[in-house]
Amino acid sequence: MAEQQAYSANIHPSKFAQNPLQRFLMATEIDTRLLGMIGALAIIWIGFNVFSGGLFLTPRNLWNLSVQTASVAVMVTGMVLIIVTRNIDLSVGSVLGVVGMVMGVMQTDILPNQLGLGLGNPLIWVLSLVGGLLVGIGIGALQGVIIAYLRVPAFIVTLGGYLVWRGAAWWVTMGRTVAPMDPTFQLMGGGPAGSVGQRWSWVVASIACAAILIGLYTGRRQRRRFSFPLRPLWAEAALGAIGCGLTIGAVWVANAYPWPRRIAENYAAANGLTVPETGLFISHGIAIPVLIAMGVGVVMSFISMRTRFGRYVFAMGGNPEAAELAGINTRWVTVKIFMLMGALCAIAAAISTARLNAATNALGTLDELYVIAAAVIGGTSLAGGVGSIAGALLGALVMQSLQSGMVLMGMDSPLQSIVVGIVLVFAVWLDTLYRRNKH
Amino acid sequence: MLDTRTPLVEMNDISISFGGIRAVDRASIDLFPGEVVGLLGHNGAGKSTLIKILSGAYRRDTGSIRINGEDANINNPRDAKGYGIETIYQQLAVADNVDAAANLFLGREIITPLGTLDDAAMESKAREVMGRLNPNFRRFKEPVKALSGGQRQSVAIARAILFNARILIMDEPTAALGPQETAQVGDLIKQLKSDGIGIFLISHDIHDVFDLADRVVVMKNGQVVGSARTQDVSKDEVLGMIILGKVPPGATAGPGAIAG
Numbered sequence: 022m023a024e025q026q027a028y029s030a031n032i033h034p035s036k037f038a039q040n041p042l043q044r045f046l047m048a049t050e051i052d053t054r055l056l057g058m059i060g061a062l063a064i065i066w067i068g069f070n071v072f073s074g075g076l077f078l079t080p081r082n083l084w085n086l087s088v089q090t091a092s093v094a095v096m097v098t099g100m101v102l103i104i105v106t107r108n109i110d111l112s113v114g115s116v117l118g119v120v121g122m123v124m125g126v127m128q129t130d131i132l133p134n135q136l137g138l139g140l141g142n143p144l145i146w147v148l149s150l151v152g153g154l155l156v157g158i159g160i161g162a163l164q165g166v167i168i169a170y171l172r173v174p175a176f177i178v179t180l181g182g183y184l185v186w187r188g189a190a191w192w193v194t195m196g197r198t199v200a201p202m203d204p205t206f207q208l209m210g211g212g213p214a215g216s217v218g219q220r221w222s223w224v225v226a227s228i229a230c231a232a233i234l235i236g237l238y239t240g241r242r243q244r245r246r247f248s249f250p251l252r253p254l255w256a257e258a259a260l261g262a263i264g265c266g267l268t269i270g271a272v273w274v275a276n277a278y279p280w281p282r283r284i285a286e287n288y289a290a291a292n293g294l295t296v297p298e299t300g301l302f303i304s305h306g307i308a309i310p311v312l313i314a315m316g317v318g319v320v321m322s323f324i325s326m327r328t329r330f331g332r333y334v335f336a337m338g339g340n341p342e343a344a345e346l347a348g349i350n351t352r353w354v355t356v357k358i359f360m361l362m363g364a365l366c367a368i369a370a371a372i373s374t375a376r377l378n379a380a381t382n383a384l385g386t387l388d389e390l391y392v393i394a395a396a397v398i399g400g401t402s403l404a405g406g407v408g409s410i411a412g413a414l415l416g417a418l419v420m421q422s423l424q425s426g427m428v429l430m431g432m433d434s435p436l437q438s439i440v441v442g443i444v445l446v447f448a449v450w451l452d453t454l455y456r457r458n459k460h
Numbered sequence: 461m462l463d464t465r466t467p468l469v470e471m472n473d474i475s476i477s478f479g480g481i482r483a484v485d486r487a488s489i490d491l492f493p494g495e496v497v498g499l500l501g502h503n504g505a506g507k508s509t510l511i512k513i514l515s516g517a518y519r520r521d522t523g524s525i526r527i528n529g530e531d532a533n534i535n536n537p538r539d540a541k542g543y544g545i546e547t548i549y550q551q552l553a554v555a556d557n558v559d560a561a562a563n564l565f566l567g568r569e570i571i572t573p574l575g576t577l578d579d580a581a582m583e584s585k586a587r588e589v590m591g592r593l594n595p596n597f598r599r600f601k602e603p604v605k606a607l608s609g610g611q612r613q614s615v616a617i618a619r620a621i622l623f624n625a626r627i628l629i630m631d632e633p634t635a636a637l638g639p640q641e642t643a644q645v646g647d648l649i650k651q652l653k654s655d656g657i658g659i660f661l662i663s664h665d666i667h668d669v670f671d672l673a674d675r676v677v678v679m680k681n682g683q684v685v686g687s688a689r690t691q692d693v694s695k696d697e698v699l700g701m702i703i704l705g706k707v708p709p710g711a712t713a714g715p716g717a718i719a720g
Binding site for chain 2: 243247249272300323327328331332333335336337339340343344347348349350407
C-alpha cells in the first residue's frame with residue numbers, strides 16, 4: 022500500500038470515477054463495446070423469445086444455436102486477422118466447399134477403397150482431416166503469395182478464388198453429393214452422439230472456471246511484480262464471478278437438453294437399461310463442434326494477443342509502412358495469415374460436412390458474407406488495425422441468433438435476408454458513432 | 461584532426477532515379493562518431509531520399525556505403541538495423557493502434573521462455589527508458605494514436621536509443637513539436653552525442669538544426685552543394701547555399717555548387 026502511494030501513476034484509474042456504473046466499468050476494465058454487444062445479444066434473445074411465444078430461450082433452441090454458430094465462428098477468428106491487416110477474404114465459403122468435398126471423397130472412396138483401408142478404419146477420419154487441412158493451408162498459401170508477393174489486391178485474388186474454388190468443388194465429383202461420412206468423423210458435426218454428455222460438460226466447465234480464476238490471479242501477480250496499478254479486489258472477484266457464472270450457466274443449459282425419446286430408448290435397449298415411466302433423460306451436454314469452436318477461439322485469441330505474429334498483424338494494420346520500417350517481414354506475415362485462414366476453413370468444412378453427413382458442392386455458399394458480417398459486427402474495423410477474436414465470436418453468435426430466431430418465427434427467407442442486411446448496416450453505423458464519441 | 465579518424469558512415473557517389481527523375485545525383489556524405497551533421501535543403505532537394513538509402517527504405521542505383529570503413533550491404537530496413545542505424549522518420553513512423561511499449565519493441569519483442577510475448581517485461585523496460593527521456597510520460601496503456609505529437613516523437617526516439625543505435629537518423633525531428641518539446645529533443649541530442657553516437661539531422665529549416673549541428677551539408681536538386689562546419693559559417697551564408705547554391709569561403713564546395 023505504501024508503495025502504491027509513492028507513485029501517483031500507480032493508483033488505479035477507477036479511483037477517479039464519478040458514478041457507480043462508471044466505477045464498476047473502469048475497475049473491472051471491461052471493454053464497453055463488448056458489453057454493448059452482449060446487451061444487443063440479450064435484446065435479440067429476449068425479443069425473439071417474446072415474439073416466438075417462449076420458443077427461443079429453451080435449452081433445445083440454444084443448444085442448436087450453438088451448433089449452428091460453430092462453423093462460422095471458427096472461420097471468423099481468421100477473418101479478423103485478415104481484415105485487421107486491411108485485407109479481405111471473399112473465398113472462405115468456396116474454400117470450405119472444396120475442402121469439404123475433398124474430405125468427403127477421401128473418406129468415402131480414396132482411403133477405404135483405393136488405398137484399401139476398408140470402411141470404418143479408425144485412421145480414415147484422421148487422414149481425411151489432415152488431408153483437408155493440407156488442402157486448405159495450400160489454398161491459403163497460394164492466395165497469400167499472390168496477394169503479398171505479386172501485389173494483387175486481396176479483394177481481387179479472393180474474388181477470383183470465390184469462383185475458382187466453387188468450381189473446383191463441383192469438379193471433384195462432377196457435382197455428385199458424397200455421403201455418408203465416416204462414423205467417427207460425423208461426431209464433429211454434433212447431434213446426440215457428437216456431444217460430450219453431462220459429466221464431461223461439467224469437467225469442461227470446471228477447467229474453464231479454473232482457467233478464468235488462474236488467469237485473474239497470475240494477471241494480478243504480474244501487475245504487482247512490475248508495480249502497475251492493480252484492479253480493486255472486489256472488481257477481480259466480480260470478474261471471476263461473472264466469468265464462472267456464465268460458464269456454469271451455459272453448461273447447465275446444454276445439459277438441460279435431453280436426447281430425443283426414440284434415440285434414448287434405442288440407446289437403453291442396446292445397453293440393457295430399463296426405461297422409467299417418465300422417460301429416459303440423457304443430457305446432450307456440450308456439442309463437439311462447439312468445443313472445437315471454443316478451442317479455436319482460445320487458440321486464436323492467444324495467437325493474436327500473446328505472440329509476435331499477432332503483434333505484427335495488428336502493427337501492420339495500424340501502419341503498414343511503420344511495420345515494414347521496423348523490420349517486420351510484412352509479406353511473409355500476410356502469407357501466414359492466409360494460410361491460417363485456409364486451415365480454419367478446413368476445420369469449418371469438417372464441422373459442416375459432418376453435421377450434414379454429406380459433402381455437397383453448394384456447401385458454404387454465402388458463408389463468406391456471414392463471416393465478414395460477423396467480424397464487422399464484432400468490432401473489426403475495415404480500415405484496419407482494430408478487432409478482437411472475442412468480439413468476432415460474439416458477432417457470429419449475434420448473426421446466427423438473428424437467423425435462427427427468424428426461422429423460429431416462421432419468417433419468409435427473402436425477408437430474413439432483408440433483415441440481416443439492414444442489421445449489418447445499422448450495427449456498423451452504431452459502431453461508427455461509438456468510435457467517434459470515444460475520441 | 462577530425463578527418464584522421466575512420467568515419468562512422470561514408471556514402472560515396474550515391475545516385476537514385478525514380479521514373480527518369482534523378483532524385484539523388486552522385487551525392488557523397490560522411491559522419492564521424494559523436495558528430496551531429498545537419499543535412500539541409502528545400503523540400504524535394506533529395507535529402508530525405510539520400511538518407512532513406514542509408515536506412516534501407518530505398519535501394520541505391522549506384523554508389524557505395526561504408527560503415528566504420530567497411531563496405532556495407534544495405535538492402536532493407538533490417539540490414540540497416542544490423543549496422544546499428546536507427547531512423548526516426550518525418551511522418552512519425554509508429555503503429556498508431558498499439559501502445560507505447562509495443563511500438564518500442566516492434567520487430568524485436570521480448571519473448572518469454574515459452575515463446576510468447578513478455579508484455580510485462582517490455583512495459584517495464586519501456587517505463588524505464590521513457591522515464592529517462594520524458595519523465596512526464598504516463599500513458600503506457602493507450603494506443604499511440606491518443607498521444608500528442610511530442611509524446612509520439614519521444615516514443616520514436618526511445619525506440620531508437622533502446623536498441624543502442626550507433627548511427628541515428630532524425631528526419632525533421634522537431635517539426636511536429638512545441639518549443640518546450642523541441643528543447644527536450646535538443647538536450648537529448650547532446651546526451652546521445654556525448655555517448656559517441658553519430659547523428660544525421662535532416663531539415664528544410666535551418667533554425668531547427670544550426671545550433672545542434674557540428675557540420676552542415678546542403679543539398680539542392682539532388683546534388684550536394686557543399687558542406688561546412690557550423691563554426692566557420694553564418695546562418696545567412698548557409699541560407700545562401702540552400703536557396704542559391706552559392707558556396708561561402710568557409711565551406712567546401714560539392715558537385716552541386718554553382719560556378720563563381
